[in-house]
Amino acid sequence: MYLLSIDLWFLLEKALLIGGIIGLSFFIAMYTTYAERKVAAWLQDRRGPNRAGPFGIFQPLADGGKLFFKEEIIPLASNKFLFILGPAMAMITALVASTVIPWAAPFITKGGNVIPMQVADVDMGILLVFGIVSVGVYGIMIGGWASNNKFSLMAAIRGASQMVSYELPMGMALLAVLFMTGSLKMSEIVSVQVQNGWNVIYQPLGFIIFFICALAECNRTPFDLPEAENELNFGYHQEYSSMKLGFYLFAEYINMFISAAIMATVFLGGYDIPFVNEASWGLSSFWMTFISFSVLMSKICFFLFVFLWIRWTIPRFRFDQLMDLGWKKLIPLALINMIITAAVMLWLNK
Numbered sequence: 001m002y003l004l005s006i007d008l009w010f011l012l013e014k015a016l017l018i019g020g021i022i023g024l025s026f027f028i029a030m031y032t033t034y035a036e037r038k039v040a041a042w043l044q045d046r047r048g049p050n051r052a053g054p055f056g057i058f059q060p061l062a063d064g065g066k067l068f069f070k071e072e073i074i075p076l077a078s079n080k081f082l083f084i085l086g087p088a089m090a091m092i093t094a095l096v097a098s099t100v101i102p103w104a105a106p107f108i109t110k111g112g113n114v115i116p117m118q119v120a121d122v123d124m125g126i127l128l129v130f131g132i133v134s135v136g137v138y139g140i141m142i143g144g145w146a147s148n149n150k151f152s153l154m155a156a157i158r159g160a161s162q163m164v165s166y167e168l169p170m171g172m173a174l175l176a177v178l179f180m181t182g183s184l185k186m187s188e189i190v191s192v193q194v195q196n197g198w199n200v201i202y203q204p205l206g207f208i209i210f211f212i213c214a215l216a217e218c219n220r221t222p223f224d225l226p227e228a229e230n231e232l233n234f235g236y237h238q239e240y241s242s243m244k245l246g247f248y249l250f251a252e253y254i255n256m257f258i259s260a261a262i263m264a265t266v267f268l269g270g271y272d273i274p275f276v277n278e279a280s281w282g283l284s285s286f287w288m289t290f291i292s293f294s295v296l297m298s299k300i301c302f303f304l305f306v307f308l309w310i311r312w313t314i315p316r317f318r319f320d321q322l323m324d325l326g327w328k329k330l331i332p333l334a335l336i337n338m339i340i341t342a343a344v345m346l347w348l349n350k
Contacts, residue, residue, distance in 0.1 A: 025258070033060050034060050083146040102265065117289060130174075140156050144236035149239050155226045155238075176342075193269040207267045221310060222315060257300065
């Protein structure tokens with residue numbers, strides 16, 4: 001009976017954490033769309049959304065309601081099962097990647113029990129993220145192929161080739177970080193940075209490469225070729241409507257949020273506050289967890305702002321320029337960075 005009660009509490013903790021992360025992801029995705037319009041308006045000297053509620057803060061709810069109540073159309077010549085599976089897979093893979101991220105400092109109960117603010121602290125945590133990201137391309141490819149539309153298929157092929165190409169330099173940039181931390185566990189990567197300083201200090205080139213690849217993986221400008229509406233009739237989700245289209249659009253913003261969380265965790269110390277010893281504050285465990293979560297969210301919001309800023313600053317690449325950047329520039333730079341890091345680590349560990 002005692003073991004059963006422990007299992008129930010464990011399941012309850014994980015269920016609450018999973019529900020909280022999913023709710024947070026949807027909330028951030030909703031209001032990233034609002035922030036994107038406001039940032040665009042600010043950069044273009046406009047007002048942006050200002051009708052739906054004060055300052056337009058209910059605009060994401062209006063957009064979601066519009067998508068929800070639109071007519072749902074499935075083309076007669078499409079593969080109906082795969083047509084539905086595509087957006088579902090895009091959304092699921094976007095959410096599953098959040099399970100290994102430590103969202104805050106562990107919460108310690110009055111009884112001394114430690115509750116990690118992380119769904120799963122697995123040994124191969126960062127590899128799990130890359131595996132999920134690799135599966136995410138199937139959502140784009142399946143949706144474009146199942147639509148039975150040649151323009152959707154062309155956009156899906158572009159998206160698949162782009163994501164596969166930019167996963168290579170992203171993985172090699174991350175390898176250089178793993179040489180320094182010596183662990184694939186996300187919690188261990190954060191704790192090493194708390195003790196020795198953020199990885200961005202030691203790996204500035206790796207951080208830049210990772211950030212550029214994150215833009216490409218999220219199909220964000222200037223790498224938004226899969227959704228180039230002036231070239232491919234709205235891209236791989238051209239035949240989608242209603243909430244299936246909403247799933248694709250929301251998955252992109254959730255991917256932005258999770259990518260920002262991964263960059264903040266791997267390169268900016270996660271929930272760590274720089275140059276501050278939080279233990280000296282003498283706060284309760286609840287407040288320490290809350291403050292550490294707020295610190296991580298502030299770093300994530302900074303990256304999201306940079307994502308939005310880049311969209312309205314840099315023009316879209318041609319596809320040949322996109323591939324040249326990935327294969328001829330980023331991969332050699334990532335290889336050089338990885339070799340130099342390995343040589344320095346060997347020299348220091350003599």
